[in-house]
Amino acid sequence: MEKHSVNSLSGKLMDYQRIKHELENSPSLKLLRSRNAHLILSFLHRQFKTTQRVSITQSEIESKLGDYLEFIQEIDTDTYPRSPSEYLNEWCEGQLLRKTFENGSDDPVFTLTPATEKVIGWLEDLERREFVGTESRFLQIFSLLKDIRDNSTTDVETRIAQLERDRDRIQQEIDNIRQTGTVDCYNQTQFQEWFLLANEVARQLMADFSEVEQNFRTLTRAVQEAQLQLHTRKGSVIGRVLDVDQELKESDQGRSFYAFWNFLMSETMRQELKSLIQTVYNLEELRPLSQEYTLLRRIERSLIDSGEHIVQSNHRLAEKLRQMLDERNLIENRRVAELITEVQRIALQVTNQPPLDEDFLVLEGEPNVNLVMARPLHPLETSETPISTIDFNNLPEVSLDEEMADLYHQFYVDEAALAQRIAQVLERRVEVTLAELVQMYPVEQGLSEIVAYVAIATKSERHRIDHSIIEYILITGLEPDKRFHLTLPQVVFRR
Numbered sequence: 001m002e003k004h005s006v007n008s009l010s011g012k013l014m015d016y017q018r019i020k021h022e023l024e025n026s027p028s029l030k031l032l033r034s035r036n037a038h039l040i041l042s043f044l045h046r047q048f049k050t051t052q053r054v055s056i057t058q059s060e061i062e063s064k065l066g067d068y069l070e071f072i073q074e075i076d077t078d079t080y081p082r083s084p085s086e087y088l089n090e091w092c093e094g095q096l097l098r099k100t101f102e103n104g105s106d107d108p109v110f111t112l113t114p115a116t117e118k119v120i121g122w123l124e125d126l127e128r129r130e131f132v133g134t135e136s137r138f139l140q141i142f143s144l145l146k147d148i149r150d151n152s153t154t155d156v157e158t159r160i161a162q163l164e165r166d167r168d169r170i171q172q173e174i175d176n177i178r179q180t181g182t183v184d185c186y187n188q189t190q191f192q193e194w195f196l197l198a199n200e201v202a203r204q205l206m207a208d209f210s211e212v213e214q215n216f217r218t219l220t221r222a223v224q225e226a227q228l229q230l231h232t233r234k235g236s237v238i239g240r241v242l243d244v245d246q247e248l249k250e251s252d253q254g255r256s257f258y259a260f261w262n263f264l265m266s267e268t269m270r271q272e273l274k275s276l277i278q279t280v281y282n283l284e285e286l287r288p289l290s291q292e293y294t295l296l297r298r299i300e301r302s303l304i305d306s307g308e309h310i311v312q313s314n315h316r317l318a319e320k321l322r323q324m325l326d327e328r329n330l331i332e333n334r335r336v337a338e339l340i341t342e343v344q345r346i347a348l349q350v351t352n353q354p355p356l357d358e359d360f361l362v363l364e365g366e367p368n369v370n371l372v373m374a375r376p377l378h379p380l381e382t383s384e385t386p387i388s389t390i391d392f393n394n395l396p397e398v399s400l401d402e403e404m405a406d407l408y409h410q411f412y413v414d415e416a417a418l419a420q421r422i423a424q425v426l427e428r429r430v431e432v433t434l435a436e437l438v439q440m441y442p443v444e445q446g447l448s449e450i451v452a453y454v455a456i457a458t459k460s461e462r463h464r465i466d467h468s469i470i471e472y473i474l475i476t477g478l479e480p481d482k483r484f485h486l487t488l489p490q491v492v493f494r495r
Contacts, residue, residue: 027095027115039080040091043068045120048112052206052295052302054309055109058099062088111309114211121207136190136197191285198280199293206295209306212257216310261307264300265431273300308430413445413452422456426495434491435471443475450475450486457491466490 023029031037047056047064056064065084073079080087088110091097096116099108112120150162177183186194263269281290281297295302421441425432434453443449450473457463469490476483 027113028118030094031096031115031119034094036080036087039072040096041120041123044096044112044116045123049120052298052305054209054306055111058088058108058110061110111213112210114214117207117210121204124203136193140197186285188285191283192289195280195286195289196293199295202295202299206302206306209310213310216254216257257307257310261311264303264307267429267436270300304430413448415452415456418449418452419456422493426493429495431492431494433471434488434493435473437493438473438475446475447484447486450488454488454491457493462494464492464494466492 031040034040043065046068047053047061062084065087069080069084088097088099092099092110095113098111098113100111101108150159153159153162277296277299280286290297422432422437425437425440434450434457437453438450454465457465467489470487471490473486473488474483475486
């Protein structure tokens with residue numbers, strides 16, 4: 001009994017220590033205890049959440065913070081005397097903002113950290129809601145549990161029985177509608193409850209993106225630490241660096257995020273999402289709420305911006321690892337050069353005083369001598385006399401004019417025109433695959449046109465070729481009656 005009590009007490013002490021550590025070191029709690037918490041949270045909420053922005057450049061956020069400080073000083077004088085840049089640096093040091101550099105820009109950008117997202121989300125939850133929807137949340141839990149159960153079975157008969165039950169339920173509903181001529185739909189309360197739940201889930205999803213990015217950074221840091229281990233073989237380091245993109249995608253966080261990203265990048269899915277949002281906001285029952293809750297109305301653009309920020313961040317993290325590999329190669333090359341110089345220096349020292357010992361250099365074992373002239377000649381073999389089956393006496397007449405016409409009518413693949421097509425599509429989309437592009441602009445010059453597209457993708461750092469995804473493309477050859485099925489890695493053109 002005493003031992004059991006000690007173990008139980010030990011478990012409580014572990015919780016006690018963990019909570020104590022969080023209270024003392026958590027950036028979120030430090031922010032809440034900060035003397036400037038009301039300034040920080042009100043300003044960051046206005047700049048990032050009200051406008052649904054993922055990142056803001058330093059020049060813009062400094063200007064906005066300067067205006068905000070002037071506005072506050074008109075209300076409460078002698079407050080916040082420091083410059084906007086000093087406050088921003090302090091917030092970065094406190095892990096409330098993250099400061100990074102985008103490719104091709106000298107102006108750094110600021111993004112919210114997971115700690116700040118949690119505090120802002122907690123404050124938003126403190127706002128009094130009109131009512132707490134219990135039915136919608138319970139049905140959501142019920143649906144999630146049902147999906148887990150249905151998609152966890154590997155037994156064929158069990159899965160068929162589940163699908164048949166769903167089919168019978170749907171068929172029964174169809175029969176009831178046909179018999180009664182009426183359709184059961186939500187009432188006013190249910191419309192509002194599900195609408196508010198959808199807005200709440202959307203808000204939480206947007207807030208979670210910073211934590212998703214932080215998880216990717218943690219994974220990248222683990223790869224980086226593995227590379228910095230002593231006695232790490234260079235070959236394994238190169239392999240890990242070259243595969244870092246794949247490692248991020250194959251992690252649990254990567255599988256979940258890139259499944260979401262592929263869904264969002266589907267033109268069909270995005271159009272369906274737009275249609276759903278438009279239909280919901282046009283419902284008469286939701287008109288009192290639609291003006292106040294506008295997050296869902298712009299959720300598609302916000303999701304694309306947030307997701308693209310994470311994708312670009314992953315590319316930058318992978319590039320940093322490759323740069324670290326280059327630096328390691330430079331260090332190794334420098335060390336080799338130093339060793340060669342040291343050997344030469346020692347050799348010069350003993351030039352005038354060569355060693356007198358006969359055993360200055362000893363090779364273990366008998367020498368294995370392989371002389372070129374000691375090799376036997378290749379034996380000659382009698383080959384059969386080639387017999388020609390071509391009858392040179394009855395050759396068809398060749399028209400020189402037709403041969404010259406074929407030379408003059410060679411086609412030319414204009415890469416500039418293809419690049420213009422890509423640019424036109426990317427004006428409306430963030431990215432497009434080669435398979436989607438050839439559906440919009442059918443191939444007119446055969447396989448050479450596909451090769452030109454691939455060449456465009458390899459010449460730009462924005463585009464990429466994903467060897468982990470295989471696509472199948474059907475194109476028409478130079479002769480209209482000939483079609484070719486191409487199998488090639490996924491080629492993605494990005495804005």
